Amino acid sequence: MLAVFRKPKTFKLRALHSQEKFGVAGRSCQEVLQKGCLHLQLPVAGSRLCLYEDGTELTGDYFWSVPDNSELVVLTSGQTWQGYVSDLSRFLSAFHKPHAGLIQAARQLLSDEQAPLRQKLLADLLHTVSENIAAETRDEDPPWFEGLESRFQSKSGYLRYSCESRIRSYLREVHSYASVVGVEARGEYSRVADLMCHKLRAAGYNGSYFDRGAKAGGRLCTPEGWFCCQGPFDVDTCASKHSINPYGNRESRVLFSTWNLDHIIEKKRTVVPALAEAITERDGREVAWEYFYGLLFTLENLKLVHIACHKKTTHRLGCDPRRIYQPQTKPKRRRPARKRR
């Protein structure tokens, strides 16, 4: 059907970055563009129309297939629009270097906001903006330390301590399992536990995992203190892209304590019993305790995960049977050969 016989199509137009909309009807792209430019006092030459929604350009054949009352943006030559993406990136750029006025405005908006979604977005935003990530000492950021003992004077120091503390509790669990090991093997079990204790102590209880000041290989975060969820134990990545910076503010610090170091091969259900069994059944062989050490206390078997990515179901994973004992060397020699892969 010829365009002239059709009912005109209606649109809502606006200029780039303008909130003001006005209605325009027309039977062709050209017509709508001309009316729009007239209204906005823009040159028709070089200008075009695109959908506000996703930025696709409105061309002749596309004209009739878009729904009535679609929102359009008028672009002059050189201007671009990618739809919501453009809105978002403009929004984000405002926070590149947030200034007081912007924060004040957000507070104002939040104070009389009723809709829960908008309330949450604004609150999250203010929360994010309130972070003082760069500050490190108690003097620089007293609120961060609220509720912590006075002996903690630096953020890195405290987080290092909290990591050490978590890992020490793993060690304690290993020690206390001695009581369920058969009496014949108990002595050897405790000896192995002590070996682990020594090694762990030398490693500073792996407190560096949470310490942003630690050197690159030793920490789980960026030098700024950002931690990313490593995803459920049986998945390679975190689909939700969870991340947190406990160095930012007090709330983040508290929230970070709900993140877990999850043993991929479970400590209590699997690793510790396997260690006990290996010792009980050693039958002259030497238990490769460092393998178990790796499983219990190091990133070899630990994932840092957001609580939502912490699956508490049984993992159904076992230790590698080939790595439980030191490789057999010539039976005569006492000294074990270096571990092979």
Next chain:
DNA sequence: CACATGAACCTGGTTAATAG
């Protein structure tokens, strides 16, 4: 101060008892 310890807490899965 560094570390050990145990209680308390949270969440979620498993299982056994109980109600319908």
Next chain:
DNA sequence: CTATTAACCAGGTTCATGTG
């Protein structure tokens, strides 16, 4: 017989307190 419920256990963490 199935559906709930409750108890228990495992995954974790923090906190207060004690000890060398």
